Amino acid sequence: MTRRVRTRLVAAVVATAALVASGCGGGSAGGGGAGGTIIRGTTDQPVSYDPAGAYDLPSYDVIYSVYQNLLTIPPGGNKPVPEAAQACDWTNSTTYKCTLKDGLKFSNGDPLTSEDVKFSFDRNVEIADPNGASSLLANLKSTDAPDPKTVIFHLAKPDATFPFLLTVASFAIVDHKVFPADKLQPSDKVIGSGHYTVASFKPGQQTVLEKNPTYTPTYDGDEAAKNDRVIIQYFNTSSALKLAVQQGPANGGVDIAYRSLSPTDLSSLKSASGVNVVEGNGTEIRYLVFNLKLMPGDNDAQKTAIRQAVAYTIDRDAIANNVYDGTVQPLYSMVPQGLQFATEAFKDRYGATPNVDAAKKVLADAGVKTPVPLEIWYTPSHYGPVSGDEYAEIKHELDSSGLFDVTLKSTEWEQYSTDAFTNKYPVFQLGWFPDYPDANDYTQPFYAPNKESFLNISYSNPEMTKLLADEVATTNDAKRAADFKRIQEIGAEDAPTIPYWQGKQVAAVRDGISGVEQTFDPSFIFRYWLISKSS
Amino acid sequence: MSRSGSLRAYLLTRVALAIPTVLILLTLVFVLMRVAPGNPIQAALGGHVSQQIIERKTHAAGYDRPILVQYADYLKDVFTGHLGQTITDKTPVTRIVVNNGSATAELAIAAFLVALAIGVPLGVLAGRFRDTPVDTGGRLFGIFVYAAPVFFTGFLAQLVFGVKLGWLPTSGRVGPVTEFTLDKPTHFYVIDSIITGNWSAFGDVLRHLILPAITLGLLVSGVLIRLVRVNMLQTMRGDYVEAARARGVPERRVVIHHAFRNALVPVVTVAGLQFATLLGGAILTEQTFNWPGIGAALVRYLNLRDYIAVQGIVTVFAIAVVVVSLLIDVINAFVDPRVRY
Numbered sequence: 001m002t003r004r005v006r007t008r009l010v011a012a013v014v015a016t017a018a019l020v021a022s023g024c025g026g027g028s029a030g031g032g033g034a035g036g037t038i039i040r041g042t043t044d045q046p047v048s049y050d051p052a053g054a055y056d057l058p059s060y061d062v063i064y065s066v067y068q069n070l071l072t073i074p075p076g077g078n079k080p081v082p083e084a085a086q087a088c089d090w091t092n093s094t095t096y097k098c099t100l101k102d103g104l105k106f107s108n109g110d111p112l113t114s115e116d117v118k119f120s121f122d123r124n125v126e127i128a129d130p131n132g133a134s135s136l137l138a139n140l141k142s143t144d145a146p147d148p149k150t151v152i153f154h155l156a157k158p159d160a161t162f163p164f165l166l167t168v169a170s171f172a173i174v175d176h177k178v179f180p181a182d183k184l185q186p187s188d189k190v191i192g193s194g195h196y197t198v199a200s201f202k203p204g205q206q207t208v209l210e211k212n213p214t215y216t217p218t219y220d221g222d223e224a225a226k227n228d229r230v231i232i233q234y235f236n237t238s239s240a241l242k243l244a245v246q247q248g249p250a251n252g253g254v255d256i257a258y259r260s261l262s263p264t265d266l267s268s269l270k271s272a273s274g275v276n277v278v279e280g281n282g283t284e285i286r287y288l289v290f291n292l293k294l295m296p297g298d299n300d301a302q303k304t305a306i307r308q309a310v311a312y313t314i315d316r317d318a319i320a321n322n323v324y325d326g327t328v329q330p331l332y333s334m335v336p337q338g339l340q341f342a343t344e345a346f347k348d349r350y351g352a353t354p355n356v357d358a359a360k361k362v363l364a365d366a367g368v369k370t371p372v373p374l375e376i377w378y379t380p381s382h383y384g385p386v387s388g389d390e391y392a393e394i395k396h397e398l399d400s401s402g403l404f405d406v407t408l409k410s411t412e413w414e415q416y417s418t419d420a421f422t423n424k425y426p427v428f429q430l431g432w433f434p435d436y437p438d439a440n441d442y443t444q445p446f447y448a449p450n451k452e453s454f455l456n457i458s459y460s461n462p463e464m465t466k467l468l469a470d471e472v473a474t475t476n477d478a479k480r481a482a483d484f485k486r487i488q489e490i491g492a493e494d495a496p497t498i499p500y501w502q503g504k505q506v507a508a509v510r511d512g513i514s515g516v517e518q519t520f521d522p523s524f525i526f527r528y529w530l531i532s533k534s535s
Numbered sequence: 536m537s538r539s540g541s542l543r544a545y546l547l548t549r550v551a552l553a554i555p556t557v558l559i560l561l562t563l564v565f566v567l568m569r570v571a572p573g574n575p576i577q578a579a580l581g582g583h584v585s586q587q588i589i590e591r592k593t594h595a596a597g598y599d600r601p602i603l604v605q606y607a608d609y610l611k612d613v614f615t616g617h618l619g620q621t622i623t624d625k626t627p628v629t630r631i632v633v634n635n636g637s638a639t640a641e642l643a644i645a646a647f648l649v650a651l652a653i654g655v656p657l658g659v660l661a662g663r664f665r666d667t668p669v670d671t672g673g674r675l676f677g678i679f680v681y682a683a684p685v686f687f688t689g690f691l692a693q694l695v696f697g698v699k700l701g702w703l704p705t706s707g708r709v710g711p712v713t714e715f716t717l718d719k720p721t722h723f724y725v726i727d728s729i730i731t732g733n734w735s736a737f738g739d740v741l742r743h744l745i746l747p748a749i750t751l752g753l754l755v756s757g758v759l760i761r762l763v764r765v766n767m768l769q770t771m772r773g774d775y776v777e778a779a780r781a782r783g784v785p786e787r788r789v790v791i792h793h794a795f796r797n798a799l800v801p802v803v804t805v806a807g808l809q810f811a812t813l814l815g816g817a818i819l820t821e822q823t824f825n826w827p828g829i830g831a832a833l834v835r836y837l838n839l840r841d842y843i844a845v846q847g848i849v850t851v852f853a854i855a856v857v858v859v860s861l862l863i864d865v866i867n868a869f870v871d872p873r874v875r876y
Contacts, residue, residue: 039711045835047623048624048625128588130588184625186625187624199715202634203626204831204835205714205827206711206714206715208715231711231712231714233707235706236822236825236831236834236835237822239690240705240706240823240824240825243693243697243698243706244705246698247698247704249710249711249712251697251703251704252704252705252706252707252709252710252711252739252742253704254711
């Protein structure tokens with residue numbers, strides 16, 4: 001090598017090192033110079049940005065930002081208000097009529113008309129994608145679009161929750177000129193009329209949303225996006241996500257880490273420099289399910305007594321504090337706090353703290369021999385990384401009462417999701433996210449008789465069944481409140497399921513990020529358009 | 536046989552052997568995916584799908600056809616570059632291979648350069664200064680970096696250089712904004728940023744490459760240190776080295792031109808074999824650094840039980856290893872004439 005060549009080589013290496021060391025790449029490109037770009041990191045992976053193919057939170061996050069629904073849940077609210085609709089109302093108990101606002105347009109300039117609304121619902125049912133939510137439309141007989149601004153829904157039977165269904169991301173309005181009627185539109189080619197457009201989608205890597213410049217606010221409290229672009233960056237593990245928010249966008253990290261940091265990560269981030277942990281209401285719940293066919297007990301009375309004894313014995317505060325570091329709160333009804341009609345029926349019946357004496361008595365009265373052998377199943381990763389700790393805590397609580405002898409068993413979700421609902425597990429763990437923020441969504445799926453409940457646990461109570469039919473058939477709030485009060489009381493008394501915690505929505509955000517708290521409400525809609533970043 | 540004739544015969548033999556090797560590997564991949572329990576469509580769609588939908592999707596995917604027909608179609612698809620579409624996110628597998636495979640290749644090449652840059656000089660020094668502290672230190676270092684799990688080294692590097700010192704990013708191939716804005720004609724980001732003249736992106740790409748490349752490169756350097764050292768010890772005892780010394784050739788020249796060059800011949804072979812290690816190690820490195828490579832994609836689709844994606848990716852892995860082995864054989868034939876005979 002000649003001296004000249006060597007000198008040039010050294011100069012090139014020094015220049016490259018300077019470029020790298022200066023951080024001009026990762027720093028400015030990572031976000032410092034990006035102005036209105038918000039970078040969110042998450043471990044959640046979306047399934048589809050076509051509403052007909054989505055029934056999962058990560059997909060919904062984007063769909064709510066890119067499309068409009070006829071109705072929506074406003075920030076902080078828990079009741080539907082018109083979004084694309086000007087107004088909606090019942091014309092009779094099974095007919096729901098909506099008129100559209102004037103001048104609605106998709107981001108490609110196509111007008112949004114009632115034909116698009118009808119098309120969106122019809123194709124959802126026609127495609128019936130396994131990952132979609134077309135099953136929620138089982139009560140929809142047909143949809144009419146008599147003129148460009150009017151949509152009429154005909155239901156098979158009265159359903160007070162139908163307005164809530166219209167707020168669900170799976171039933172967002174798509175452009176009939178763009179979307180095929182019989183198959184899904186690829187996620188990177190979707191068109192909506194919402195706050196953003198999808199600029200890029202790379203599965204497992206990132207989604208980029210860009211502000212829709214033609215969007216105009218449509219309801220009280222709605223506003224145009226406070227940022228120009230949102231980048232959703234996907235992470236394999238919560239530890240990688242935690243490091244990314246610690247580093248911040250200036251070092252190739254993220255502004256916001258939301259879903260799912262472990263409780264340990266969140267605790268450690270509370271003291272991290274430049275990072276704030278923000279919390280808000282959440283309506284995700286965890287509960288224990290009893291299969292009434294398989295659970296121990298010689299007769300129905302003994303089985304009920306065993307379930308009630310478990311309800312007396314479980315220490316919800318210990319689970320919330322010891323396992324989740326306070327990132328969840330104790331739950332005393334299947335209907336979480338924050339939703340209309342929620343009560344605390346389990347607290348009223350069994351108390352706020354464990355009562356082993358009462359548990360002992362209820363078992364003795366039913367002639368149950370103790371310790372009762374309980375085989376409890378959980379799934380170790382689907383519901384977050386601490387399910388193992390959660391069930392170790394529950395086992396400890398039940399075993400230490402002397403009334404139960406718990407055997408824990410676990411398997412991954414792929415197997416679990418089949419076996420749990422096909423009479424394989426006597427007692428098992430489940431979690432629930434709302435389809436829509438109404439008490440019906442937290443009662444009907446669990447307490448309905450076997451053929452109507454996805455749980456398939458052989459639970460049936462005629463009074464409960466009648467109350468469920470009554471509440472869904474009326475739009476009278478006072479009547480529904482009375483029905484739901486009794487439904488929750490019976491739920492606590494029969495205890496086919498035992499709720500034990502309600503999750504808070506928790507995110508770690510960098511200094512200068514605001515608006516995340518505003519979007520944390522029971523609807524679980526992550527409203528990117530409310531988030532801003534100060535320089 | 537003339538020198539060129541023996542070389543041609545050797546290369547033809549190697550190519551001929553590669554074909555059945557690829558076929559055996561493809562057959563194994565096909566059989567393993569089919570003997571895995573359960574219907575792949577049902578597995579990918581979860582437990583709540585009606586039998587009617589499963590049958591419709593199974594038919595659409597061709598899983599209800601005779602196994603030999605499926606096998607013939609699979610081979611045809613592989614050789615025509617059609618690896619199908621994933622069940623879960625409807626992405627063409629070839630697009631995953633191009634996007635994620637280039638990320639893995641870029642990481643593997645960078646790691647290999649790191650391995651050479653660390654392993655060869657340390658091996659030479661350890662061999663040259665046998666039984667000195669330099670030798671002992673080099674050997675200990677080699678054992679440590681080879682024995683340390685990739686995720687351990689990676690996590691340690693992330694904590695020190697990413698979190699404590701704040702010097703380098705800890706995840707991704709590039710910053711989120713650059714990922715979106717960088718033009719990617721080749722999908723090799725170092726090359727892309729250079730040919731598009733995007734120097735800001737170039738710096739970003741290099742910053743993101745440093746920690747994963749060093750983490751993975753250290754693993755392979757452990758092997759190279761020991762290998763180069765042993766070869767150096769042998770060549771330093773060679774007659775031609777003694778002869779060079781006797782002729783008064785300076786020691787530095789003896790070591791570099793006579794001993795080191797000859798010591799490198801077996802290193803080429805082993806370095807080629809290490810490529811497979813790099814691919815395996817890349818999966819762990821990609822998980823640790825959130826690197827969007829083909830290993831990370833494989834893990835993601837395995838978790839989703841997307842058999843079509845997994846089959847396509849494993850097929851590409853298998854072919855890549857065979858092709859690289861073939862290339863190493865070819866290079867070896869040029870470097871070391873003895874292997875041709």
